Amino acid sequence: MNAPTTTRDCPCCAExxxxxxxxxxxxxxxxxxxxxxxxxxGVVGMLAMVLGVGWVFFQHVEQWYNPRPSFSExxxxxxxxxxxxxxxxxxxxxRIYLTGLLTNHSPRAWRDPEFECRFFxxxxxxxxxxxxxxxxxxxxGADSGFRLVVEPQHPREAYHSHRLWVTHARHxxxxx
Numbered sequence: 001m002n003a004p005t006t007t008r009d010c011p012c013c014a015e016x017x018x019x020x021x022x023x024x025x026x027x028x029x030x031x032x033x034x035x036x037x038x039x040x041x042g043v044v045g046m047l048a049m050v051l052g053v054g055w056v057f058f059q060h061v062e063q064w065y066n067p068r069p070s071f072s073e074x075x076x077x078x079x080x081x082x083x084x085x086x087x088x089x090x091x092x093x094x095r096i097y098l099t100g101l102l103t104n105h106s107p108r109a110w111r112d113p114e115f116e117c118r119f120f121x122x123x124x125x126x127x128x129x130x131x132x133x134x135x136x137x138x139x140x141g142a143d144s145g146f147r148l149v150v151e152p153q154h155p156r157e158a159y160h161s162h163r164l165w166v167t168h169a170r171h172x173x174x175x176x
Contacts, residue, residue, distance in 0.1 A: 077106035109172035
């Protein structure tokens with residue numbers, strides 16, 4: 001019967017080392033993949049953990065970014081009750097100030113409403129369009145005033161009427 005060997009050769013440096021050694025005492029190379037302290041095993045374990053956390057994060061990012069309900073599901077939650085068109089002469093040229101009252105018909109608060117305004121001439125033809133965001137929060141079931149500034153593309157006489165509505169808003173609990 002053969003006696004168990006107490007030494008073996010290191011596969012990296014060919015030195016004689018103890019048979020049960022996990023790290024070569026001469027070249028410091030790991031000799032066993034089964035050790036949790038092996039650097040490759042640690043890197044693979046960390047990579048698996050990062051990928052797992054990333055997968056969970058990206059599964060829930062939509063809920064954080066745009067929690068239900070989204071504005072597209074209830075587009076008439078915010079409506080413009082009234083609006084007025086005012087011309088103001090500024091040092092950068094004339095500006096159109098649209099002021100008005102916005103109401104929230106939904107049981108949820110909305111923030112940063114985005115408006116679309118269409119301007120018409122006396123014949124009812126579309127002559128200009130403006131898109132603006134009003135950085136405000138409209139509480140559930142409440143009214144809120146707003147003011148938007150649009151740079152006109154035509155002389156003041158061309159603008160006869162306007163139509164204004166909310167095209168998008170963010171859920172108040174959305175992170176972004």
